[in-house]
Amino acid sequence: MGKDPSITSRDNPLVRRLKSLAESARDRREARMALLDGVHLIDSYLQAGGQPTTLLRAESCPDEVWMPLAGRCQLAKHVSLTDNLFRELSPVETPVGVMAEVAWLNPKPGKGIPFVLLLEDIQDPGNLGSLLRSAAAANASFAVLSKGCTDAWSPKALRGGQGAQFVLPMEQRVDLLDWIKANQDVSVVALALVDSVSLYQLDLVGPTGILVGNEGAGLSQPVLSAAQHRARIPMPGKAESLNVGAAAAIALFEVVRQRFLSS
Numbered sequence: 111m112g113k114d115p116s117i118t119s120r121d122n123p124l125v126r127r128l129k130s131l132a133e134s135a136r137d138r139r140e141a142r143m144a145l146l147d148g149v150h151l152i153d154s155y156l157q158a159g160g161q162p163t164t165l166l167r168a169e170s171c172p173d174e175v176w177m178p179l180a181g182r183c184q185l186a187k188h189v190s191l192t193d194n195l196f197r198e199l200s201p202v203e204t205p206v207g208v209m210a211e212v213a214w215l216n217p218k219p220g221k222g223i224p225f226v227l228l229l230e231d232i233q234d235p236g237n238l239g240s241l242l243r244s245a246a247a248a249n250a251s252f253a254v255l256s257k258g259c260t261d262a263w264s265p266k267a268l269r270g271g272q273g274a275q276f277v278l279p280m281e282q283r284v285d286l287l288d289w290i291k292a293n294q295d296v297s298v299v300a301l302a303l304v305d306s307v308s309l310y311q312l313d314l315v316g317p318t319g320i321l322v323g324n325e326g327a328g329l330s331q332p333v334l335s336a337a338q339h340r341a342r343i344p345m346p347g348k349a350e351s352l353n354v355g356a357a358a359a360i361a362l363f364e365v366v367r368q369r370f371l372s373s
Contacts, residue, residue, distance in 0.1 A: 154273030171207025239270020
C-alpha cells in the first residue's frame, strides 16, 4: 500500500498544533488534548474506548507497525511526517514511528466504597505517572491532584502512567483543603514520618484517602493538619525514607489487602 505524501514543513498548522501539545501544559489543558507516542500508549487508549483525532507515522515507519493501528483508528485523520519532523515532535529519543493526537478521556468513578489518592504538589512527571499507575492498579476510585502538581497529560507523565490516565478518574488543579473539608466521610491518611503511627495499625476498610506530598518538601502543614490520620511505613532497614511512588504504592495496596481480607 502506498504512503501519503509526508508533511515536510515546521510551519504546517498541524505540526504547530502538535508541537504545542507536546510542550505546553496550558495548551493541553485548554484544548483537553494530548500527544501519545508509541504503540503501547495508543493501544491502551483504544482499549479504554478512545479514538484518536489524528494518527501520525514517520515516513520510515514499517507497515507492520503502522497498519494494525491504522486499521483500528479508522475515525482518525492519517498523516505522514518526514522522519526529521517526527523526531522533533516525539518526546522519546528513539521513537518507533507512530504517534496520536487524542482527546482527554473522562472515566467515571465506580460505585464502591470510596478509595482516593490525594496528591499535593508532585513535581516530577515520571513520579506523577507512576503514582497514577499504582492507583489504577489498586482500583482506586479516583485521584485528586492539587493545583501545584505537574501536568498529568504531559508526555513524560503519560509514559510513567502507561495508560493510567485513560482509566483512572482524576480531579485536577484542586484545592486539597477544600476537598478534604467537603469530603468528611473519607478518612484521609497522610503519609508522614513525624508524629505518625504505623500504617498497619489503621483500619482502611471504610472510605479512605491516601495523601502524599511533594518529593522534597513533603506535605504542607495546613494539608497535613487537615488529615484525620498520619501514618508511616515501618522500615526495618537503614534507609531514611522511601520514594514517594514506592510509599504511595505500599499504602494503596495495604488498602487493597485489608479490603480483600474483610470481604
